Amino acid sequence: MNLGAKPMSFSSSSSPWKSNNGVSDQFPAGLRVLVVDDDPTCLRILEKMLRNCLYEVTKCNRAEIALQFLRDNKNGFDIVISDVHMPDMDGFKLLEHVGLEMDLPVIMMSADDSKNVVMKGVTHGACDYLIKPVRMEALKNIWQHVVRKKKNEWRDKDLDLSGSAGDGAMQQKSSDDVEYSPSTNEGNWKSAKKRKEKEEEDEGEDRDEASTLKKPRVVWSVELHQQFVTAVNQLGIDKAVPKKILELMNVPGLTRENVASHLQKYRLYLRRLSGASPHNNGLGNAFLGDAGFGSISSLSGLDFQALAASGQLPQHGLVSLGRVAAKPAISVDQRNIFSFENPKLRFLEGQQQQINNGKPVNLLHGIPTNMDSKQLATLHQSAQARQNKSTPVVMSQAIPSGVAARSKMDGVHGPAYTSVDFPRTQRAESAANSFSLVSDSGISCLTSKGMAQNEVNSETKRSRNVYLNHDIFHEQNIGRNQEWGVQNVGPAFDSAQLLHLPGALDVSSAVLIPPGFSSNQINKATALVGSTPGIGQQINSSLANNSLVIKADKLPEMGFQNVLFNEQLGQQDLMTLYKPQQAGIEPVENEFGFDEYHLDNLIV
Amino acid sequence: MEVEQLQRSFLEYIAALFREGFLDGQFSQLQLLQDESNPDFVVEVVSLFFEDSERLLNDLTKALDQQNVDFKRIDAHVHQLKGSSSSIGAHRVKNACITFRNFCDERNVEACLRCLQEVKQEYLLAKTKLEALFRLEQQIVAAGGAIPILDEFS
Numbered sequence: 001m002n003l004g005a006k007p008m009s010f011s012s013s014s015s016p017w018k019s020n021n022g023v024s025d026q027f028p029a030g031l032r033v034l035v036v037d038d039d040p041t042c043l044r045i046l047e048k049m050l051r052n053c054l055y056e057v058t059k060c061n062r063a064e065i066a067l068q069f070l071r072d073n074k075n076g077f078d079i080v081i082s083d084v085h086m087p088d089m090d091g092f093k094l095l096e097h098v099g100l101e102m103d104l105p106v107i108m109m110s111a112d113d114s115k116n117v118v119m120k121g122v123t124h125g126a127c128d129y130l131i132k133p134v135r136m137e138a139l140k141n142i143w144q145h146v147v148r149k150k151k152n153e154w155r156d157k158d159l160d161l162s163g164s165a166g167d168g169a170m171q172q173k174s175s176d177d178v179e180y181s182p183s184t185n186e187g188n189w190k191s192a193k194k195r196k197e198k199e200e201e202d203e204g205e206d207r208d209e210a211s212t213l214k215k216p217r218v219v220w221s222v223e224l225h226q227q228f229v230t231a232v233n234q235l236g237i238d239k240a241v242p243k244k245i246l247e248l249m250n251v252p253g254l255t256r257e258n259v260a261s262h263l264q265k266y267r268l269y270l271r272r273l274s275g276a277s278p279h280n281n282g283l284g285n286a287f288l289g290d291a292g293f294g295s296i297s298s299l300s301g302l303d304f305q306a307l308a309a310s311g312q313l314p315q316h317g318l319v320s321l322g323r324v325a326a327k328p329a330i331s332v333d334q335r336n337i338f339s340f341e342n343p344k345l346r347f348l349e350g351q352q353q354q355i356n357n358g359k360p361v362n363l364l365h366g367i368p369t370n371m372d373s374k375q376l377a378t379l380h381q382s383a384q385a386r387q388n389k390s391t392p393v394v395m396s397q398a399i400p401s402g403v404a405a406r407s408k409m410d411g412v413h414g415p416a417y418t419s420v421d422f423p424r425t426q427r428a429e430s431a432a433n434s435f436s437l438v439s440d441s442g443i444s445c446l447t448s449k450g451m452a453q454n455e456v457n458s459e460t461k462r463s464r465n466v467y468l469n470h471d472i473f474h475e476q477n478i479g480r481n482q483e484w485g486v487q488n489v490g491p492a493f494d495s496a497q498l499l500h501l502p503g504a505l506d507v508s509s510a511v512l513i514p515p516g517f518s519s520n521q522i523n524k525a526t527a528l529v530g531s532t533p534g535i536g537q538q539i540n541s542s543l544a545n546n547s548l549v550i551k552a553d554k555l556p557e558m559g560f561q562n563v564l565f566n567e568q569l570g571q572q573d574l575m576t577l578y579k580p581q582q583a584g585i586e587p588v589e590n591e592f593g594f595d596e597y598h599l600d601n602l603i604v
Numbered sequence: 605m606e607v608e609q610l611q612r613s614f615l616e617y618i619a620a621l622f623r624e625g626f627l628d629g630q631f632s633q634l635q636l637l638q639d640e641s642n643p644d645f646v647v648e649v650v651s652l653f654f655e656d657s658e659r660l661l662n663d664l665t666k667a668l669d670q671q672n673v674d675f676k677r678i679d680a681h682v683h684q685l686k687g688s689s690s691s692i693g694a695h696r697v698k699n700a701c702i703t704f705r706n707f708c709d710e711r712n713v714e715a716c717l718r719c720l721q722e723v724k725q726e727y728l729l730a731k732t733k734l735e736a737l738f739r740l741e742q743q744i745v746a747a748g749g750a751i752p753i754l755d756e757f758s
Contacts (some may be wrong), residue, residue, distance in 0.1 A: 040654040041688040048637045048645060085683060111687035133630045133690040412755075 023459065028143030033230045036066040037083040037109075042132065046081065049139050063089035070102050071222035077104060078598035081130075084110035084117060092124045099125050100265050101220040105145040109134060127197060157257060176251070218258040227251065228262060237270065614740045615752050622754070626733055629695030635753050647738055654679035655694045657727055660685045664720055668713065678716065679708045685723070689730075700726045 033055045037043045043059050050057040058077070060066040063086050069079060081097055084091040095106045108121040121129040127145040220228070231248035232240040240259040249259070284543035295365050621627045622625035631646075638645040667678045704719035728730050741751050 039684055039688045039691070040656055041649055042691045044649050045634065045637070045691050046651055048642060048649075049633075052637060052639075083687075085680060087680075111683060111690060133633075133693075135630075135633060466739050 004153075026054075028146075031055045031143050031146060032058075032078045033142070034058045034060060034066060034069060034077045034079075035080060035081045036060045036063055036086070036091075038062065038086045038088075039083065042083070042134075046134060046139070049134070049136050052136065053140050055139075055143075060297050062086070063091070063094040066094065067097055067101075067222075069097060070104070074102075074219040074221040077141060079105045079107065079108045081109060081142070084108055084112065084121070086421075096269055100262070100269055101222060103218070103220060103227045103262075105149045107142060107145065156261070179187055218254060218262075219264060224249075224251065224254075225262075228259070228266070232266070237267075326580060344507075486523070605722065607744060607747040610740060610744045610747055611749055611752050612700055616738060616742060617740060618754055621733055623738070625695050626730055628693045628695040630691060632754065634692060650692055650734055650738070653688055653694070654731055656688055657685060657697075661720075661724055661727065664723075668717055668720060670678045673711075673713050673716070675716075676710050679705060682708060682723075689727075692732075694725045694727075694736070697723065697730050731741075 031053075033050050035043065035050065035057060036045050037046065037059075038061050040061065043061055047057050047059045058069060060069060063082070066082070068082070070080070080094075082091045082094050086094075091110075092107055095108065098104050098106050106125070106129040107128040107130060108126040109132055110117060111132040113131045118129050127149065128142070213231055218224075226244060227249045231245045234248060235241070235244050240263065242256045244257045245263065246254060246256050618627070622631075630750075634646050634649055642648070663757065664678060664681050666680065667674055682701050682704045686698055686705065689695075689697040689701060700723040704716065704723055707715035709720050744751055
């Protein structure tokens with residue numbers, strides 16, 4: 001009997017070896033195929049044909065079951081063949097799911113050969129489209145899709161590895177590569193932002209990962225994808241950046257690149273679902289960075305945003321900007337602030353504890369610039385929340401701490417803010433806006449100032465206050481990511497800010513007020529604190545600072561990231577701030593501490 | 605002897621089916637897929653086709669009998685029937701389905717009813733002929749012979 005010549009001369013066994021990587025001497029034999037079709041006739045025929053190709057076949061007549069198969073057997077399949085028209089789920093939807101969750105090549109097939117259906121297959125990412133009735137010859141070569149995809153993945157990873165710098169090169173790559181570009185940008189941005197704390201770590205990690213060429217392909221199981229989605233939802237789809245998602249997911253062995261490419265797909269998937277376009281996280285990042293610096297100077301948010309958005313302004317750069325702007329005195333001041341440490345340390349410790357609880361208490365302590373803004377923003381938010389409750393309390397606390405900190409400092413008036421380069425402020429308006437807000441708080445600040453002064457004497461009180469402040473801020477900061485900007489400027493907050501931003505408060509730091517600020521606003525603030533000229537000035541400055549900060553805070557994107565940053569950096573910031581004579585401490589960082597210093601001077 | 609006769613009858617019969625358009629090259633593909641590990645592959649697949657088609661034809665009859673004819677649903681059914689019939693090489697059934705789909709697009713109930721009739725007819729014809737073919741095959745196997753394949757169609 002002539003059974004027909006078999007095109008391939010393989011072993012007689014119809015079920016080839018079982019291997020997980022699908023690559024072997026016998027390749028493409030043993031290719032693990034999942035075929036999905038609701039037509040039993042076609043399904044059976046395909047199964048037989050594929051078996052005759054010496055592929056390992058699993059057949060399935062429902063898309064949901066197929067997805068379950070795929071999820072339960074991570075790395076259990078090399079390729080999926082699916083019919084387009086199925087009763088329980090559209091074949092293209094299955095295609096999307098597989099692409100998102102498992103990243104396997106998918107071949108679509110249908111008796112429908114109309115152009116638009118085939119085009120739909122292309123746009124949804126099918127690697128091939130077969131017209132029914134499917135012939136053996138068509139199935140014989142499906143292994144090429146598996147090889148091609150693996151090859152592309154490796155190439156992408158290589159490129160990604162070789163080029164955080166190689167963005168350009170990456171962009172020249174295929175669409176697969178594109179997914180790395182944004183993540184790389186984000187990575188750059190984030191690096192800049194977190195430079196002090198984690199940048200090296202992150203980069204190191206990335207590099208380490210990069211150095212392991214040809215990372216194994218990550219199979220996005222349903223659990224993994226769920227973790228991913230949870231992380232993304234937690235972060236907010238607009239603010240979900242691969243690094244953060246990766247951290248939240250906390251999956252060992254998962255790389256940022258994996259997450260980045262998956263995020264890309266997910267965004268496309270969501271976009272298809274809702275028509276919304278994915279947000280550019282890079283921008284958000286930029287804002288964050290701005291926030292950090294915003295507090296420092298007029299650079300607040302806006303300037304930084306622009307810079308950050310372009311990804312050109314790493315934190316470092318911002319800091320250096322601050323430095324450049326800063327006068328030499330500033331650094332001196334900062335040192336002074338540190339020398340101040342003792343009194344501060346006390347509450348610093350306390351605060352640190354509080355900080356541990358979570359939020360950017362640091363702001364109060366003159367957190368490094370980058371963080372400061374964020375923390376400041378957080379504080380703003382916190383302040384907002386707290387306004388009602390403890391404005392006076394906050395004020396008093398704020399002041400004492402500031403005062404305490406400052407008492408020992410001698411006339412190091414915070415050029416910190418000065419240095420910050422108000423000239424950079426191009427956002428007079430926003431500054432102005434925040435400024436006016438600050439003005440309101442100025443009043444409260446003023447009030448509490450009186451109180452604060454009383455408490456100046458006791459360091460303990462200060463500590464208490466500080467703690468209190470921190471608590472307040474802490475609580476406020478929690479979950480307040482989104483409330484940047486105006487809201488944040490509450491009296492309590494302002495005062496706190498004022499108090500804690502001695503630098504801002506420094507009389508001489510009228511400089512703090514960005515040139516763009518309208519004099520009216522400044523006057524307003526001054527009027528509020530009129531009775532205490534020094535303080536008033538301080539308030540002005542702090543108001544300015546606040547406004548600056550607020551401005552930064554206003555960046556919605558920042559909110560979230562700030563929080564994260566705050567969490568991460570807060571403690572560190574605090575430590576950094578109070579580490580005496582740390583050369584590394586930038587003047588910018590010290591701003592807040594600086595403020596305290598100034599405040600002390602004024603009050604004392 | 606008997607076996608050879610049976611085999612000859614078989615070959616003539618199947619050749620006629622091809623010639624008359626009841627079967628096409630796809631059927632030969634099925635025959636090629638049959639081997640020692642799946643000796644009844646063709647019968648198995650064609651049986652699946654019969655089951656599925658009868659279900660689809662029933663659904664189609666019901667759907668066209670509705671007050672408000674759901675053309676989308678009908679189109680989906682016909683599309684599937686088209687797919688399965690083409691997969692086994694039931695050529696005339698497939699063609700009838702294509703015609704049916706065209707009228708479905710026009711949302712012409714009368715024409716669709718006619719088409720349904722046409723499809724049913726073709727289906728029954730195909731079924732009868734294939735069953736006859738399988739009976740011949742069984743006889744050949746029972747007589748100890750091997751089922752011949754028409755090479756020119758493979």
